[in-house]
Amino acid sequence: MISASPAPLLDVEGLSILLKEKKRPDVAAVDDVSFSVAPGETLALVGESGAGKSLTALALMRLLPKTLGVAAKRITLDGRDLTAPSDNEIRAIRGSVMAMIFQDPLSSLNPVLTVERQLVEAIRLHEPISKADARRRALELLEMVRIPAAATRLAEYPHRLSGGMRQRVMIAMALAGRPKLILADEPTTALDVTISGQIIDLLMELQRDLGLGMLFITHDLHVVRTVAHRVAVMYSGRIVETGTVDEVFATPRHPYTEGLIQARPHGSFAVDGHRLREINGTVPVPAARPSGCAFEPRCARAEADCRAQVPPLVPDNDEGRAFACFHPLQERVA
Amino acid sequence: MNRHVLRYLGWRLLQSLVVIAIVIVGSFMLLHLVPGDMVDILGGQRGDMDAELMAILRARYGLDQPMLVQLFHYVTGVLQGDLGYSYRNQTDVLSLILQRLPATILLVVCSVIVAVFLGTMAGVIAARHVHRPIDVIISMVVLVFYATPVFMTGLGLVIVFSVKLKLLPVGGLFTPGVDMTTLQLVANVAKHMVLPVLSLSLFYIAIYARLARASMLQVLSQDYIRTAYAKGLGTTHVIIGHALRNALLPVVTMVGLQIAELFGGAVLTETIFSLPGVGRLAYDAVFERDYPLILGVLLVCSFVIILVNLIIDFVYTLLDPRVEVSR
Numbered sequence: 001m002i003s004a005s006p007a008p009l010l011d012v013e014g015l016s017i018l019l020k021e022k023k024r025p026d027v028a029a030v031d032d033v034s035f036s037v038a039p040g041e042t043l044a045l046v047g048e049s050g051a052g053k054s055l056t057a058l059a060l061m062r063l064l065p066k067t068l069g070v071a072a073k074r075i076t077l078d079g080r081d082l083t084a085p086s087d088n089e090i091r092a093i094r095g096s097v098m099a100m101i102f103q104d105p106l107s108s109l110n111p112v113l114t115v116e117r118q119l120v121e122a123i124r125l126h127e128p129i130s131k132a133d134a135r136r137r138a139l140e141l142l143e144m145v146r147i148p149a150a151a152t153r154l155a156e157y158p159h160r161l162s163g164g165m166r167q168r169v170m171i172a173m174a175l176a177g178r179p180k181l182i183l184a185d186e187p188t189t190a191l192d193v194t195i196s197g198q199i200i201d202l203l204m205e206l207q208r209d210l211g212l213g214m215l216f217i218t219h220d221l222h223v224v225r226t227v228a229h230r231v232a233v234m235y236s237g238r239i240v241e242t243g244t245v246d247e248v249f250a251t252p253r254h255p256y257t258e259g260l261i262q263a264r265p266h267g268s269f270a271v272d273g274h275r276l277r278e279i280n281g282t283v284p285v286p287a288a289r290p291s292g293c294a295f296e297p298r299c300a301r302a303e304a305d306c307r308a309q310v311p312p313l314v315p316d317n318d319e320g321r322a323f324a325c326f327h328p329l330q331e332r333v334a
Numbered sequence: 335m336n337r338h339v340l341r342y343l344g345w346r347l348l349q350s351l352v353v354i355a356i357v358i359v360g361s362f363m364l365l366h367l368v369p370g371d372m373v374d375i376l377g378g379q380r381g382d383m384d385a386e387l388m389a390i391l392r393a394r395y396g397l398d399q400p401m402l403v404q405l406f407h408y409v410t411g412v413l414q415g416d417l418g419y420s421y422r423n424q425t426d427v428l429s430l431i432l433q434r435l436p437a438t439i440l441l442v443v444c445s446v447i448v449a450v451f452l453g454t455m456a457g458v459i460a461a462r463h464v465h466r467p468i469d470v471i472i473s474m475v476v477l478v479f480y481a482t483p484v485f486m487t488g489l490g491l492v493i494v495f496s497v498k499l500k501l502l503p504v505g506g507l508f509t510p511g512v513d514m515t516t517l518q519l520v521a522n523v524a525k526h527m528v529l530p531v532l533s534l535s536l537f538y539i540a541i542y543a544r545l546a547r548a549s550m551l552q553v554l555s556q557d558y559i560r561t562a563y564a565k566g567l568g569t570t571h572v573i574i575g576h577a578l579r580n581a582l583l584p585v586v587t588m589v590g591l592q593i594a595e596l597f598g599g600a601v602l603t604e605t606i607f608s609l610p611g612v613g614r615l616a617y618d619a620v621f622e623r624d625y626p627l628i629l630g631v632l633l634v635c636s637f638v639i640i641l642v643n644l645i646i647d648f649v650y651t652l653l654d655p656r657v658e659v660s661r
Contacts, residue, residue: 095566
């Protein structure tokens with residue numbers, strides 16, 4: 001439905017994540033989400049906390065706890081059908097075709113194993129090479145993610161590294177199995193602003209050099225603008241607007257997207273007296289989602305039909321632009 | 335071994351010496367608070383001693399000296415490797431203890447190894463299948479072990495395996511009066527150790543199983559476990575390669591804390607299985623008011639316990655690199 005390139009690397013159609021509860025009916029934490037990522041392309045998933053961005057990525061990797069059920073109409077990755085993979089199938093995919101970078105690099109690295117052990121393990125899992133060769137490759141990977149004095153870093157434990165360094169190790173580990181798709185789950189949120197910039201530059205460069213597809217999850221529109229080609233805005237478990245970054249940012253059609261953009265500081269500091277606009281209210285929890293448009297209670301443009309029915313994600317042009325709103329903002333005439 | 339480690343070792347040895355000094359002085363004073371001395375007991379048992387003979391005996395063993403002088407003599411003796419003389423056994427305390435120590439160390443070390451190994455394994459399996467039948471069964475069995483006193487377990491095992499099934503010997507360290515090659519002797523001792531080790535370790539298996547299960551569950555919910563799965567590792571590999579080492583940390587700490595308790599448990603076990611160990615030596619010494627021997631056993635045991643804790647601290651730094659050696 002929303003594919004921009006002819007042969008997408010990852011194609012997800014109708015992905016839902018269900019909170020299975022014993023006494024009550026299942027609640028959809030992520031509700032019928034579709035998107036695709038082309039080789040060499042970055043799709044940003046944007047939204048507030050609780051929108052279901054991370055759940056979506058974890059569902060693709062099948063790393064969700066058992067209390068969360070995954071259902072999809074169709075998921076294909078690099079020609080493989082991943083709609084309902086077996087344990088062995090998904091294990092073969094993890095790390096080799098699709099790799100994930102997590103938010104907090106300190107807690108995501110095993111504290112009692114050296115960088116070398118963790119890297120070599122990831123390398124040898126998908127490539128039958130000797131320990132010595134794997135060690136050489138680990139060194140290459142560390143150099144690739146620009147860790148200074150890489151050879152000495154191999155012997156270090158994660159707690160001896162700085163935050164940025166740890167995230168570089170995580171990236172190196174994700175690249176170890178030569179994946180085609182990277183799922184980056186808020187990879188810079190736990191880092192300082194300056195370090196965060198470096199990590200983003202690194203990710204973009206690696207993506208370009210290796211031709212990787214990337215699903216980049218963030219709540220930071222600034223980052224979206226820098227890294228992504230296309231963006232999908234998520235609200236309360238659904239995609240409410242999607243399109244190329246330029247289009248969506250220039251002419252948001254969904255009131256929520258506009259709200260997100262206006263809640264972002266312009267320029268260096270807000271010294272020009274321009275007050276940041278906030279979106280009143282909070283994201284509803286999935287169980288208390290209104291029956292119509294989930295954004296309706298917070299939306300200034302809402303009318304009766306918004307309460308009656310969930311607005312479908314309707315394509316707006318051939319380039320994959322789509323939004324889910326009965327009363328969209330008008331396209332600005334340039 | 336780098337400089338830090340050596341300095342740490344020095345510091346810990348210094349600490350240990352202070353502890354040992356406190357143990358010596360403390361237990362010496364405590365035993366002297368008990369009214370009546372060795373000679374009183376001897377006199378009471380023989381019933382034919384007169385005051386003169388008792389005075390001679392007291393002078394002979396230095397019991398007529400003020401307490402501080404006796405303490406000084408004892409400490410200088412200890413420093414020279416002399417733990418005193420057991421009037422009861424008519425030998426010096428150190429050789430008496432050294433003669434009994436191997437059996438106890440064999441018992442305690444085997445029990446710790448069995449308890450840690452089986453306990454951790456049970457705990458890990460339970461955590462792996464949490465809330466499923468196998469977890470419930472393990473938890474129940476473990477609870478039974480936990481609730482059964484060591485002497486009950488010991489006697490129960492003897493009745494089943496020695497008396498009824500006649501598979502294993504009732505007691506003793508080896509079969510006496512038989513000529514055996516070294517290998518046969520080892521096998522024989524091993525056979526004799528099965529029941530004592532089992533009865534002493536069952537209770538600790540229970541403790542370590544519960545601890546390992548809780549610790550494993552906690553570790554399995556950590557982010558780095560998710561990372562390990564994200565690499566494409568299978569469950570067994572994740573558990574053994576990534577979770578186990580982290581989950582073992584609390585177990586190792588617990589071993590250090592419980593090693594003293596195990597020596598206490600050894601007294602019971604040695605008595606039930608008539609093993610010639612330090613525990614039974616101490617037990618007999620208490621009943622015979624053999625003060626030098628009691629002191630000696632206390633001293634040697636605290637020395638062993640301190641040594642074990644020192645070793646455990648080192649194991650811990652090996653297991654967890656975040657614990658950096660300092661001071």
